Amino acid sequence: MISRDEYFMREALKEAQKAFEYGEVPIGAIIVANNKIISKAHNEVERLKDPTAHAEMIAIATALEFFNNKYLDHCTLYVTIEPCPMCAGALSLTRISKIIYAASDIKYGYTLFHPSILHKKTEVKNGILKDDAIKLMKSFFENKR
């Protein structure tokens, strides 16, 4: 039996895998409320020619539309790689309840800048299925060389 967090992180990894197949940096995100998946997204920077089209931003936009509300304070974000400062700032503005990321981003993760970019009430957890998330990223960047 797998935990709930592992179950949802696997869904985020499926999104990351889609990004991989489309030639996008393989990062996936999902947003969950009341144990239901509200939005699924993957990185679409290349397709949209938009460097801000990160998985988290797209997942946030869909969830905001779904709830027709300015805040996601009852939601959890699962994302395969640690959010960047832009995404952390956006998540802070939504007052999201919880962020769970698989692997740290040692180059551009928000914690390298300032952990308090996030809202003070947002809970953060990481490490779930970290190896799978890293494996996908490594294999993407190896293919690029």
Next chain:
Amino acid sequence: MISRDEYFMREALKEAQKAFEYGEVPIGAIIVANNKIISKAHNEVERLKDPTAHAEMIAIATALEFFNNKYLDHCTLYVTIEPCPMCAGALSLTRISKIIYAASDIKYGYTLFHPSILHKKTEVKNGILKDDAIKLMKSFFENKR
């Protein structure tokens, strides 16, 4: 005769004034390339029920679409208030050439977090028409009380 920067900041202030009239936090932004205004935007958080709908984010989206390019490395952003960490992160990802803001945001400006959220090649200037930008914000928040 007014300077080019003052001319463009006045345009950003006109956007901020529009936001004010719509009951939005009065912040305006414009993006300029080759001395031409490519996009104009103001804060639309309330109308869109989207806490990420900051003037800068909307101006960036329009400019990216206009150039059909991932980067705005030949553009200048004029914004009436210092960008927040989300907007600074987004601006970094676009590799924008220059950011000029009127007034500092003493509560949530990106410089309070980490100045290097911005791209290392991005030039930053501030203070132009600062008093006008602050006056608009003060009058907005006084009306709210």
